[in-house]
Amino acid sequence: xxxxxxxxxxxxxxxxxxxxxxxxxxxxxxxxxxxxxxxxxxxxxxxxxxxxxxxxxxxxxxxxxxxxxxxxxxxxxxxxxxxxxxxxxxxxxxxxxxxxxxxxxxxxxxxxxxxxxxxxxxxxxxxxxxxxxxxxxxxxxxxxxxxxxxxxxxxxxxxxxxxxxxxxxxxxxxxxxxxxxxxxxxxxxxxxxxxxxxxxxxxxxxx
Amino acid sequence: xxxxxxxxxxxxxxxxxxxxxxxxxxxxxxxxxxxxxxxxxxxxxxxxxxxxxxxxxxxxxxxxxxxxxxxxxxxxxxxxxxxxxxxxxxxxxxxxxxxxxxxxxxxxxxxxxxxxxxxxxxxxxxxxxxxxxxxxxxxxxxxxxxxxxxxxxxxxxxxxxxxxxxxxxxxxxxxxxxxxxxxxxxxxxxxxxxxxxxxxxxxxxxxxxxxxxxxxxxxxxxxxxxxxxxxxxxxxxxxxxxxxxxxxxxxxxxxxxxxxxxxxxxxxxxxxxxxxxxxxxxxxxxxxxxxxxxxxxxxxxxxxxxxxxxxxxxxxxxxxxxxxxxxxxxxxxxxxxxxxxxxxxxxxxxxxxxxxxxxxxxxxxxxxxxxxxxxxxxxxxxxxxxxxxxxxxxxxxxxxxxxxxxxxxxxxxxxxxxxxxxx
Ligand code: HEM
Ligand code: FES
Numbered sequence: 001x002x003x004x005x006x007x008x009x010x011x012x013x014x015x016x017x018x019x020x021x022x023x024x025x026x027x028x029x030x031x032x033x034x035x036x037x038x039x040x041x042x043x044x045x046x047x048x049x050x051x052x053x054x055x056x057x058x059x060x061x062x063x064x065x066x067x068x069x070x071x072x073x074x075x076x077x078x079x080x081x082x083x084x085x086x087x088x089x090x091x092x093x094x095x096x097x098x099x100x101x102x103x104x105x106x107x108x109x110x111x112x113x114x115x116x117x118x119x120x121x122x123x124x125x126x127x128x129x130x131x132x133x134x135x136x137x138x139x140x141x142x143x144x145x146x147x148x149x150x151x152x153x154x155x156x157x158x159x160x161x162x163x164x165x166x167x168x169x170x171x172x173x174x175x176x177x178x179x180x181x182x183x184x185x186x187x188x189x190x191x192x193x194x195x196x197x198x199x200x201x202x203x204x205x206x207x
Numbered sequence: 208x209x210x211x212x213x214x215x216x217x218x219x220x221x222x223x224x225x226x227x228x229x230x231x232x233x234x235x236x237x238x239x240x241x242x243x244x245x246x247x248x249x250x251x252x253x254x255x256x257x258x259x260x261x262x263x264x265x266x267x268x269x270x271x272x273x274x275x276x277x278x279x280x281x282x283x284x285x286x287x288x289x290x291x292x293x294x295x296x297x298x299x300x301x302x303x304x305x306x307x308x309x310x311x312x313x314x315x316x317x318x319x320x321x322x323x324x325x326x327x328x329x330x331x332x333x334x335x336x337x338x339x340x341x342x343x344x345x346x347x348x349x350x351x352x353x354x355x356x357x358x359x360x361x362x363x364x365x366x367x368x369x370x371x372x373x374x375x376x377x378x379x380x381x382x383x384x385x386x387x388x389x390x391x392x393x394x395x396x397x398x399x400x401x402x403x404x405x406x407x408x409x410x411x412x413x414x415x416x417x418x419x420x421x422x423x424x425x426x427x428x429x430x431x432x433x434x435x436x437x438x439x440x441x442x443x444x445x446x447x448x449x450x451x452x453x454x455x456x457x458x459x460x461x462x463x464x465x466x467x468x469x470x471x472x473x474x475x476x477x478x479x480x481x482x483x484x485x486x487x488x489x490x491x492x493x494x495x496x497x498x499x500x501x502x503x504x505x506x507x508x509x510x511x512x513x514x515x516x517x518x519x520x521x522x523x524x525x526x527x528x529x530x531x532x533x534x535x536x537x538x539x540x541x542x543x544x545x546x547x548x549x550x551x552x553x554x555x556x557x558x559x560x561x562x563x564x565x566x567x568x569x570x571x572x573x574x575x576x577x578x579x580x581x582x583x584x585x586x587x588x589x590x591x592x593x594x595x596x597x598x599x600x601x602x603x604x605x606x607x608x609x610x611x612x613x614x615x616x617x618x619x620x621x622x623x624x625x626x627x628x629x630x
Binding site (some may be wrong): 051055060084147149170173186187188 | 372487509
């Protein structure tokens, strides 16, 4: 035994923190460290349910998809629907708006990623990557400013649509273009394109 | 003051019996009756007591409000309206609580300004000061979550904007945000947990307040001269001297508080919060409660999301290290001819940021917010360290007694005097 020699004759061993001698850590040091280590593992494990309970539960995650009929939305009109508690902007863009969106070169954008949930982050922020082929007039976006979460203006007919003709967030002044890409202001990212698909010619399913 | 002994003498058999078992009265007597307080304290020293009373007022009124409040997205707004209209005296209790939050912040800002002006953050009061900053942070969290409970438009969008701040954190930000919400957007789930935390935090504050006062009573109070108590004639017992002064200031403060409660309960709030929360429409102009405006202005002054968030949290976090940023060993700004003006400019800056935070984030408002934000940080990072090194302090009294009674003579070199002060 390393301990139990001279050092402990003069200095009685009271447990935790005691019993160091010239032979290095004692058996008691080992037991103390191991016990504290094990107790902290247990403590950390016990903490997990207390943290995890705050995340969205399965029933919230299950409310995942919404179907939307596009037939009543004429060119130049827009509707807003709710998906997972978030507003989704659906716009039937005019020819001019589509042209304007396509004309922008990627190098002029501050966020060059498509931000399309169905594409990898590396996809370029071209208008093609943010819409569906043959349905380029339809722009579908999560209507939440990527800055701090306000709902940008631009869906209503009389709304201010910002310097780039798309959306304008009045909270801290972010301007989005007709493809929902950030062009000016504090927002860091383009408006997100949610996962959606055309289930028929005039119907989409979001989520 | 840690060496101050209570001169409590138990009166009667029960008091004596108790004193041998739990000397609570002895401790209270020593700390709050015959505790030596500097004889020259001015009215800026009364806000600590006022803050304690405000905490009790918030806990008492909050407790009774919670007996009527319903923390769900469907019922919260209506239950607050019911409190205002139907519950017996609900209008009064709600006003006491809502106005109380504002008065609480008013008092804490004055309390902190006092600390900055008289150098109360300097050795040996660093821990005392840091505990104060922690209380301030907890108060901000409590006030923010309380405002959310009303579930009006400003509540909802304020929560949205502030919780979204966390999404600026690289990599884990979005996960943290969802965790805070408990949903994919701010919802009734969020409201429910905010209610729990809003109920809990004031008691956490009360706990930290006890540590704050403990730390205060170990090192003793600072005073307008910034010179420590040296002799018996420098101090007076807390009761009746300091307590009476506190009581008078409190009465004046309560008049102001009551005036708002009875005559202008909504003056400090925003009318949009009487519109029920609507997740589909953001108000044209989101503003937080007035007491958060300076920090909101700093957030918006930086044209980058992560940068803005860091600047906003940094503007509060930096307060914890000012005991080490300030290089001067003179405590009171009264004897610091240069620093004094920079400090007044700082106070002006905070008020100006508060004004700008309430304006739309455009044009010259943003420009000015940037100028003042720059000064805010320069004050702590440049002015505090540099001025302390280059400034020549003005003539200081020899002691607190001299300062009060005008007993003449300066110390040979005020800086030397203050150096002797340092423990
Ligand atoms: C540090 C102390 C506290 C602060 C700063 C504070 C702050 C606030 C604020 C700003 C509001 C919104 C008022 C409004 O605009 O109507 C509020 C509401 C509320 N608070 Fe507190 N509070 C505190 C302590 C408490 C405590 C201890 C409780 C419960 C025991 C409580 C329960 C409530 C309830 C139920 C509401 C919603 C009803 C209402 O809006 O009047 N509060 N609080
Ligand atoms: S939330 Fe849209 S600009 Fe800040």
